[in-house]
Structures are given as structure tokens and as C-alpha cells.
Amino acid sequence: MTPAPGSPGDVLTLIGAGSATTRSDLARLTGLARSTISQRVDALIECGLVEETENGESTGGRPPRQLRLHTDGHAFAGVDLGATHCRVVLMDMSGGVLAECEDPLLVAEGPEVVLGHVDERLDRLLAETGRPRAALRAIGMGVPGPVEFATGRPNNPPIMPGWNDYPIPEHFAGCAVLVDNDVNVMALGEQRNAFPGARHLLFVKIGTGIGCGIVAEGRLHRGAQGSAGDIGHIRVSGHEDAGCRCGNSACLEAVAGGAAVARRLTELGTPAETGADVVALVQAGNTQALRLVREAGRLVGEVLAGLVNFFNPEVIVIGGALSRVHEHLLAGIKETVYRRSLPLATHHLSIVPSRTGVNAAALGAGILAIEHYLSPDNVNRLVTA
Amino acid sequence: MTPAPGSPGDVLTLIGAGSATTRSDLARLTGLARSTISQRVDALIECGLVEETENGESTGGRPPRQLRLHTDGHAFAGVDLGATHCRVVLMDMSGGVLAECEDPLLVAEGPEVVLGHVDERLDRLLAETGRPRAALRAIGMGVPGPVEFATGRPNNPPIMPGWNDYPIPEHFAGCAVLVDNDVNVMALGEQRNAFPGARHLLFVKIGTGIGCGIVAEGRLHRGAQGSAGDIGHIRVSGHEDAGCRCGNSACLEAVAGGAAVARRLTELGTPAETGADVVALVQAGNTQALRLVREAGRLVGEVLAGLVNFFNPEVIVIGGALSRVHEHLLAGIKETVYRRSLPLATHHLSIVPSRTGVNAAALGAGILAIEHYLSPDNVNRLVTA
DNA sequence: GACCTTTGTTCGCTCATCGGCGAAACCGGG
DNA sequence: CCCGGTTTCGCCGATGAGCGAACAAAGGTC
Known part of the structure; x- marks a missing residue:
């Protein structure tokens, strides 16, 4: 009830x-x-x-x-697990950051190694800020793959070998642990921090892959199997030749993801491997890179135009590695969305770059933890106890 | 609270x-x-x-x-306003149908004429079942265009001239009136009647136009401006030549809607004007019509494949005029969705024809009315009064 | 300094809810 | 047929949460 x-x-x-x-x-x-x-x-x-x-x-x-x-006496952790990094943020109850750290860490090393590392970092951050481990009330975690949110178990994650069905919360006994997809927690963090008034928001992460976190009625929409927001493999027209790692062709990710843009740039004679390389080239004024980023924006915009018609959000936030050159990316996205979506849906629609930046996922994960701890049900339990 | x-x-x-x-x-x-x-x-x-x-x-x-x-002593009405018809269903509190009627009626005749007609039909149905007007507790209404749900005012509806911003509820004094898009109420009706266990459901209506009702977490998702679900103008690849009434080209509706299929059939030498004509031809065994319907299914499937990745529903229900030949339409839809969507999202996904048929919108509208009347808040008000 | 306004606490009062008791209703065994 | 076992349901005294009035505290205003 x-x-x-x-x-x-x-x-x-x-x-x-x-x-x-x-x-x-x-x-x-x-x-x-x-x-x-x-x-x-x-x-x-x-x-x-x-x-x-x-x-x-x-x-x-x-x-x-x-x-x-x-806020004293309570601490919360937000953990951002990426393919190659681990970021841990210690927060107080109001969402303020007490301490943070980031290390290179391969998620592919498996749950024992990675979660052990997280545990150790948590202890260090708690010690740094002079708090006992018992002060840690809840942990939120964003991971790069689909998760069954209710149990905190990854669900056949493609880039997390060894993690399938691993019960992450059990690794942190005596502390509530909430595990979600990284894009979901980024969407949550952005909505709570930057757009508290927006009830319907999309967060689009454009990195090597492309994903989308969905906030509907102010709450995360995870879908029936927790796989909602996986827009990287939506088909875009006119790119049948682009094969994708998923086995299909013309996937958005295969034509507009960071890796895809880098590959095209290489084909055109400017060597680049990752999205970060592309960003560096754009920032150095490489016009070819700039043109490709803008074109990637148009492709993302084509998919988003459809999603705007379908979902009718108030705000779309663009994040991820490629968004560091968001002027050009956003230009392409806006151009296409405003051309291809219905006026009623675009009239009050804002398309903006992420405001939380590199901390987005960890902050969002921390907010997930805090909101769980401060939920009316949990507070009533604490008070009557 | x-x-x-x-x-x-x-x-x-x-x-x-x-x-x-x-x-x-x-x-x-x-x-x-x-x-x-x-x-x-x-x-x-x-x-x-x-x-x-x-x-x-x-x-x-x-x-x-x-x-x-x-159930005695209370009555609820579900009204389905289409472009050219008006269907009114009188229901009891448990959702059972007491009486119904349908008449040809042009919504373009404007709110006074149409709502006057509805009022008259309501009186007749109440009299038929021996109930006083005072027994009518709430009215639900589905209209063919976008509506601001909170106020019950149509929002620049393209096929409802004269209705823009008209306060529909004020026409029925002393009785709660809930007005929503027709596809939304169809989605609600289908979810409540046929799939009460499905928390995330899409209802796709394929008639002259193409629209989609969205049930998320068991509740209708209307979006920021109430325009969510307008999938008829999502772009499909490889049909840049197909112009749409919205001004863009390659819209789903312009290539797979009933009118579009009929037009193509005409071009191929078999005269047809509306979706109903197409249905008749398919039922008569016309292989060209059959092929085109299946192809339309593939095109709808292409759009749905993207929405399945994005929204991750448990059930997709296909309704509308063209769904009368749903075997062929569904074949095309399923073929494309299962090929283009991610396995995690399609594994437990059902794609099924509508079970409520021609009554879908009116029943859904009635359910909207009943659920409003039986909502905890309203019941508490009634009991304390 | 007298008086007003707003805030916070104390203290009986009221009323909703609880839980026990007994009546009612039905089953099955001797 | 009678009688204990079982489940449902109404009645009633006890309890406790929440209310509002009255009072105390703290500051402003003239």
C-alpha cells in the first residue's frame, strides 16, 4: 500500500x-x-x-x-563502472560531493576483481572524509550493460564478460545496493540536477556506442526486460552498407558512434581510432572531422526525431564522449529533429548538452542511492525502528 | 498527498x-x-x-x-468519435456493456452539433436500459486528434475543424468528462481487457493514418504536450518519393497507411480508395493487395523495431481498419521486428491483433471514465460526503 | 514599554483503530 | 441428532495518534 x-x-x-x-x-x-x-x-x-x-x-x-x-553521519556512494574505468563518488544526503576518485579499470576483469576494487576505494574515500564504514547507507551503481534492476544482476551484458547474472548487491553486505544501466543513471542525474521541472526527459549518450536513458513522469523507464533505451541499433536510412557488431546493418551506432566516425575519418586519410581522437581533431580545427561530427549529429537526429514524435519529451540532453564537441553535434541533431518532428512536439522541446559532464553517471548513481534511502517507505521504517 | x-x-x-x-x-x-x-x-x-x-x-x-x-444505479459512458462516425457505449461499473449504438457523423460538423448528438444518444441509451440521467457518473471520450487531457480541450487537431481549444467537458454539466486521443483510449482498453498483466504495452492503430497508444507502468503515457504516440510521421528508409500531408516525405503513414496502400493499388491497376477497399480486396483473394498489405506490415515493423528497442514493451497490439486482415499485416510486422530488434527486447515480446475490435475505442473511453470514478481519491470523497 | 504577529510546545479531548469475546453459520464425526 | 472444530462477523472496551486550544517564546512596531 x-x-x-x-x-x-x-x-x-x-x-x-x-x-x-x-x-x-x-x-x-x-x-x-x-x-x-x-x-x-x-x-x-x-x-x-x-x-x-x-x-x-x-x-x-x-x-x-x-x-x-x-547530512553528517550519513554517506552515500555513486559508482560509475565503464568499460575501462571506475569512478567512485562519495556524497552526502543532499547530493553534495564529499570526495571522488577515478582509476583505469577493465570491467572485463570480472566481478570479484572490480567489486573488490570498488570496495577498497569506498573505504579510502570514507577514511579521507573521516567517516566510518557504518555511515555508508546505500550504494548506487551504473554499469555498461543491461541489468535486472530488481535483483541487481547484469543480463547478458555484451561488454562485461563474466558478469552475467552475477548478484552484485550481495558483494556489499549490510548496505542497500542499487544497480542500473549507466545511461539510466546519467539520465536520472541530469534530470534531478539540471531539469527538476521536466517530467519527461531523454538522455542520449554518444560514445563508442549510443544509448538513451528515459525519464517518464519523473521516474526512470526501464521497460519490460530492463533493456529500454537501447537506441544504438535502430536503423537509419541510406546506410545499408554499414555493418554493425550486432549482426545487422545500418544501425545508428554503426554510422554515428564514436568508433564509426573515427573509422570513416581514417578512410578519408586522417587516422583516428576512438571517439576521443575525433574530439581532439575537431578541437584542433580539422574540418573533415567537424563535418563528420555534424553528419553524425544529423543521423542521431533522424532517430531522435522519431522518438520525439513517439515519446514527446520536454528535454533531450546530449552526453557522452562526442558531446565534448557538442556545438557541432547539436547543430546536426537540432537541424534534423526540428525538420522531421511534429510542431506540437518540438514547440516546447529543448535539446541541450549535458551539464554534469564527466561525473554524470556517478552522480546519477548516487542520487539513485539517496532517493532509495529517503523514500517515504524506507524513512517510515527507519523512524519506527 | x-x-x-x-x-x-x-x-x-x-x-x-x-x-x-x-x-x-x-x-x-x-x-x-x-x-x-x-x-x-x-x-x-x-x-x-x-x-x-x-x-x-x-x-x-x-x-x-x-x-x-x-453495479446497479451507476452508469458510465464511453464515446468514440471518429472522423465519420460516433459510437456510444453505456457501461456498468464493472466494465460490462449495457447498451451501445453507432451512427455516421462527421466530426467536422463541429462541437455543438456532434456533442449535441452524443448527448441525445446518451439519453436514449439510458432510457433503453431504464436508468435516469442522474445515474450517469462519468463520461470518457476518444477523439481523433491531440488533446490537452487535463482540460479536455483539443490541441490544433488537423481533422477536427472548429474544435481547437473547445472545452468539451463544459458541454456535459454535472458529470465528470475525460477526453483523450482515440488511440490512447484504445491502448487502455486493450491493456485492461486483454493484458492486465502487461505493464508496458503499445497499441498501434493502422487506418487511414497510423498512431500509437502507450501504456507505461500500467498507465497511459501522454508526453509533455499530450502528443506522444504520433508515430505516423516517423521516417522510413527508401521511400523519399512518398510525400505526406504533413509536408515531409517518407512518413510511415504516407507509405503504409490505408490511404497510401489504396493509392498504390490504384497505380497498379486495381482501383481502391480507402483502407476498407484494400481489406475487401485482400479478403477477396487479390494477391496484389495481399502483397502490398504485407509490405505495409514490413514498413510498420521497421518503425516498431526501433520503438521496441527504445521502449521495451511486453505486448504490441495491432488494431485499426487494416488489422482486419491481420494475418498478413502481422506477418510483415513480426518478420521485421524480430529481425531488427535486440534479442533481449524481443524474447518475451508478443505481437498480437486487437481483441476488442470495433468497440476498442469506446470501451477504452468507458474504462477511463470508470477508473476515474473508482480512483481512491474520488471514492474517499464520495464516502465522506 | 505596550501590543501585535508568528512560532513552537504542552496538554486534555476526540475519534479511529485494535483486538478480544461471543454469536452465527457450516462441517464432520460419533 | 448432537457436539466440538472452524471460520466469519458484529460488539465493545482499551489504546493511541492526531487535533486544537491555550500558553510560552521571540521578535517587530509604534
């Missing part, structure tokens, strides 16, 4: 979201009596979730005591 | 969904005391929402009194 209205969890949600900073605000918003609110707040302070700061501004009467999340 | 757990609304939801048929069931499911449940049930009986039938089967002790929705 849904939690009761005005429960401690709801009260905390209002404080955490910044909708209410005083007891009076809470009474007004929830409709509960001031005395009841005081009880709730006392309970939340009791168990360390809320703290009182000094008096706020008077509006003519007694100045209200300000309330906010009690 | 969310309604309290175990509120009258929740209790009614459990009874309505068939999850609980006795007081004991309710106590077990809600966790409330048996005495509390009795109070709730009494209140619901008091205001005519629930009725007690005679004793059920004993399981060794006293046989429980069965509970079910009290």
Missing part, C-alpha cells in the same frame, strides 16, 4: 526537496496540525535525519527555526 | 480488481483489523458502491459473505 499522507517519510521528502524549511511550512503543505508536525520533526531529528539550524528571518513575529537534512 | 493505506478507496480498489471478495480477504490484504474492514465495507455499501451477495463456499467454517461492486 501507499504510505499514509503526512507520515514521517512525506515530511522528510518535503524538507529534502526544499519545499518546506520550517515547521509552519510543513503544517501548511501537509494540512496537519502544528503540534503533529512537531512530533514528526522531533522523531526525524531523533534518528538523525533532520537538523535544526539557527533562526530564520522574522516576517513580523517570532522567527522560525530552519530545518534541513542532517 | 497520497491517500491513506486501507482507506475506503483502497478497499474498493481491491474489491473492484477482484483481488478480494470477502471481508477476510480484505483484512489479510490490507493488514487492517477485521472490525475496521467491516466499518469500511459498511460505508461503501451505505453509499451504494458495494453490494453483498449470498454466502460463498465454506472452507470448513462459516461461509463468507461475498462482496462485489454494486
Whole structure:
């Protein structure tokens, strides 16, 4: 069942979201009596979730005591596992970054090695910030492949050999662990940080591959098998010759992904191997690279145009390695989307570059963890315990 | 705020969904005391929402009194407005059809004429079934164009001249009116009637135009501007010569819609004007028509393949005029989807013809009305009043 | 300094909910 | 046919959560 209205969890949600900073605000918003609110707040302070700061501004009467999340004593981790790197961010309850680190690490080394590394890094970051391991409440993790979110088990991930069906949460005993696809957590992070008002948002990651995180009604849409957002293998017209690693041809990823652009550039006489090489060439002013990036944008835009008609988002965020040269990429994308999508859907549509940058996935994963811990259900459990 | 757990609304939801048929069931499911449940049930009986039938089967002790929705005394209407027809269905609270009617009616005649017609038909159906007008609790309506759902106003509908921004609900005073796109209500009806277990479902309507209703997490996804699901103008590869009424070319609708197939058939020497003509030709065994329908299926399948990767539904339902020859249409669709979509997404995917047929939109609209009336919030309001 | 405004707490009161008890209803065994 | 076992359901006293009034605290205003 849904939690009761005005429960401690709801009260905390209002404080955490910044909708209410005083007891009076809470009474007004929830409709509960001031005395009841005081009880709730006392309970939340009791168990360390809320703290009182000094008096706020008077509006003519007694100045209200300000309330906010009690960030000390709780820590959350966001983990970004990429094909070749591991980024760990330690966050407080309000989403602020306490410490972070990144290391090269091959996800292909398998779960024991990689999760051991994460564990060690977590300990180090906790020590750096002077917190005991017990302060760590929840871990969010983004991984480069499909995951069954409910159980935290990767589902036949193509670039994570040895991880299939591995129960990641069991590796971190005594701590809630939420595992999701990396693009999903990036979408979540971007929506919560940069576009809290947007209920429907797409996050498109253009790196070696191309993926999409979907926020619908303010929540992540994962689909029936958790594979939603896999747009890298949607067909684009006029490129039947481009073979893809998935076995089909004319996949978006095979013509507009970082690796594909690099390969074409090589064919044209400018050696490049990865998306990063392409970015470097564009930044150095190579016009051929620039032209190809813009063309890649058009191809991505062709697919997005269809998805805009289908999904009708308010915001599309473009991220990933290639987005470092987003002026040119975005130009191609916008050109095609605004030409090929319906006016009603594009009229209020924003297409923007990612604002969270390299930390996007780790931050989003941390937010996943924090929101889980601060969900009304969980808070009610904590308070009554 | 969310309604309290175990509120009258929740209790009614459990009874309505068939999850609980006795007081004991309710106590077990809600966790409330048996005495509390009795109070709730009494209140619901008091205001005519629930009725007690005679004793059920004993399981060794006293046989429980069965509970079910009290369908008498409440009526709901589902209205399906098409470009050239108007279908009205009168339903009881459990979704059963009490009476129905259909008339040819041009939506282009404008809101006053059309809604006046609807009003008159409603009165007639109510009289037929011996119910007073006051028994009508809510009206659901599906219209052939985009609608702002919250206000029930059409939003620049291309084939509904005179309806732009017209406040449809105001025409039916004293009765809740919910207006949505016709494809959305068809999707809802199909999901609730035929696939209650499917949380993510697409309903694709292939008629003159092509549209798609989206059910995500069991609820309709309407998108930011209420234009989600407009897949008729997604580009398909290799048909740059096909101009579309929207001004672009190579739109799905312009190559695979009923009108487009008919036009091609005409070009090939077999005169046809509408999708219905095409259906008739296929049913008569015309192999050219059959081939074109199958080809249309492939084109729809190409678009759906991308949407399957993006959205990852459990079920895709194919409806609309052309689906009367669904064997051939589905063959083309499945062929392409299973070839072009990712295995993870297609493994548990069903692609099936519509089961509700010609009544789909009206039934779905009625369900929209019933679910609104039986929503926990509304029921709590009714009970306390 | 008197008075007003706003905030926060204390303290009875009320009412919803709980849980136990007994009645009702049905089954099966002696 | 009677009687204990079992399950359902209404009644009723006990309980506790939430409410609102009254009061205390803290600041502004004239």
C-alpha cells in the first residue's frame, strides 16, 4: 500500500526537496496540525535525519527555526563502472560531493576483481572524509550493460564478460545496493540536477556506442526486460552498407558512434581510432572531422526525431564522449529533429548538452542511492525502528 | 498527498480488481483489523458502491459473505468519435456493456452539433436500459486528434475543424468528462481487457493514418504536450518519393497507411480508395493487395523495431481498419521486428491483433471514465460526503 | 514599554483503530 | 441428532495518534 499522507517519510521528502524549511511550512503543505508536525520533526531529528539550524528571518513575529537534512553521519556512494574505468563518488544526503576518485579499470576483469576494487576505494574515500564504514547507507551503481534492476544482476551484458547474472548487491553486505544501466543513471542525474521541472526527459549518450536513458513522469523507464533505451541499433536510412557488431546493418551506432566516425575519418586519410581522437581533431580545427561530427549529429537526429514524435519529451540532453564537441553535434541533431518532428512536439522541446559532464553517471548513481534511502517507505521504517 | 493505506478507496480498489471478495480477504490484504474492514465495507455499501451477495463456499467454517461492486444505479459512458462516425457505449461499473449504438457523423460538423448528438444518444441509451440521467457518473471520450487531457480541450487537431481549444467537458454539466486521443483510449482498453498483466504495452492503430497508444507502468503515457504516440510521421528508409500531408516525405503513414496502400493499388491497376477497399480486396483473394498489405506490415515493423528497442514493451497490439486482415499485416510486422530488434527486447515480446475490435475505442473511453470514478481519491470523497 | 504577529510546545479531548469475546453459520464425526 | 472444530462477523472496551486550544517564546512596531 501507499504510505499514509503526512507520515514521517512525506515530511522528510518535503524538507529534502526544499519545499518546506520550517515547521509552519510543513503544517501548511501537509494540512496537519502544528503540534503533529512537531512530533514528526522531533522523531526525524531523533534518528538523525533532520537538523535544526539557527533562526530564520522574522516576517513580523517570532522567527522560525530552519530545518534541513542532517547530512553528517550519513554517506552515500555513486559508482560509475565503464568499460575501462571506475569512478567512485562519495556524497552526502543532499547530493553534495564529499570526495571522488577515478582509476583505469577493465570491467572485463570480472566481478570479484572490480567489486573488490570498488570496495577498497569506498573505504579510502570514507577514511579521507573521516567517516566510518557504518555511515555508508546505500550504494548506487551504473554499469555498461543491461541489468535486472530488481535483483541487481547484469543480463547478458555484451561488454562485461563474466558478469552475467552475477548478484552484485550481495558483494556489499549490510548496505542497500542499487544497480542500473549507466545511461539510466546519467539520465536520472541530469534530470534531478539540471531539469527538476521536466517530467519527461531523454538522455542520449554518444560514445563508442549510443544509448538513451528515459525519464517518464519523473521516474526512470526501464521497460519490460530492463533493456529500454537501447537506441544504438535502430536503423537509419541510406546506410545499408554499414555493418554493425550486432549482426545487422545500418544501425545508428554503426554510422554515428564514436568508433564509426573515427573509422570513416581514417578512410578519408586522417587516422583516428576512438571517439576521443575525433574530439581532439575537431578541437584542433580539422574540418573533415567537424563535418563528420555534424553528419553524425544529423543521423542521431533522424532517430531522435522519431522518438520525439513517439515519446514527446520536454528535454533531450546530449552526453557522452562526442558531446565534448557538442556545438557541432547539436547543430546536426537540432537541424534534423526540428525538420522531421511534429510542431506540437518540438514547440516546447529543448535539446541541450549535458551539464554534469564527466561525473554524470556517478552522480546519477548516487542520487539513485539517496532517493532509495529517503523514500517515504524506507524513512517510515527507519523512524519506527 | 497520497491517500491513506486501507482507506475506503483502497478497499474498493481491491474489491473492484477482484483481488478480494470477502471481508477476510480484505483484512489479510490490507493488514487492517477485521472490525475496521467491516466499518469500511459498511460505508461503501451505505453509499451504494458495494453490494453483498449470498454466502460463498465454506472452507470448513462459516461461509463468507461475498462482496462485489454494486453495479446497479451507476452508469458510465464511453464515446468514440471518429472522423465519420460516433459510437456510444453505456457501461456498468464493472466494465460490462449495457447498451451501445453507432451512427455516421462527421466530426467536422463541429462541437455543438456532434456533442449535441452524443448527448441525445446518451439519453436514449439510458432510457433503453431504464436508468435516469442522474445515474450517469462519468463520461470518457476518444477523439481523433491531440488533446490537452487535463482540460479536455483539443490541441490544433488537423481533422477536427472548429474544435481547437473547445472545452468539451463544459458541454456535459454535472458529470465528470475525460477526453483523450482515440488511440490512447484504445491502448487502455486493450491493456485492461486483454493484458492486465502487461505493464508496458503499445497499441498501434493502422487506418487511414497510423498512431500509437502507450501504456507505461500500467498507465497511459501522454508526453509533455499530450502528443506522444504520433508515430505516423516517423521516417522510413527508401521511400523519399512518398510525400505526406504533413509536408515531409517518407512518413510511415504516407507509405503504409490505408490511404497510401489504396493509392498504390490504384497505380497498379486495381482501383481502391480507402483502407476498407484494400481489406475487401485482400479478403477477396487479390494477391496484389495481399502483397502490398504485407509490405505495409514490413514498413510498420521497421518503425516498431526501433520503438521496441527504445521502449521495451511486453505486448504490441495491432488494431485499426487494416488489422482486419491481420494475418498478413502481422506477418510483415513480426518478420521485421524480430529481425531488427535486440534479442533481449524481443524474447518475451508478443505481437498480437486487437481483441476488442470495433468497440476498442469506446470501451477504452468507458474504462477511463470508470477508473476515474473508482480512483481512491474520488471514492474517499464520495464516502465522506 | 505596550501590543501585535508568528512560532513552537504542552496538554486534555476526540475519534479511529485494535483486538478480544461471543454469536452465527457450516462441517464432520460419533 | 448432537457436539466440538472452524471460520466469519458484529460488539465493545482499551489504546493511541492526531487535533486544537491555550500558553510560552521571540521578535517587530509604534
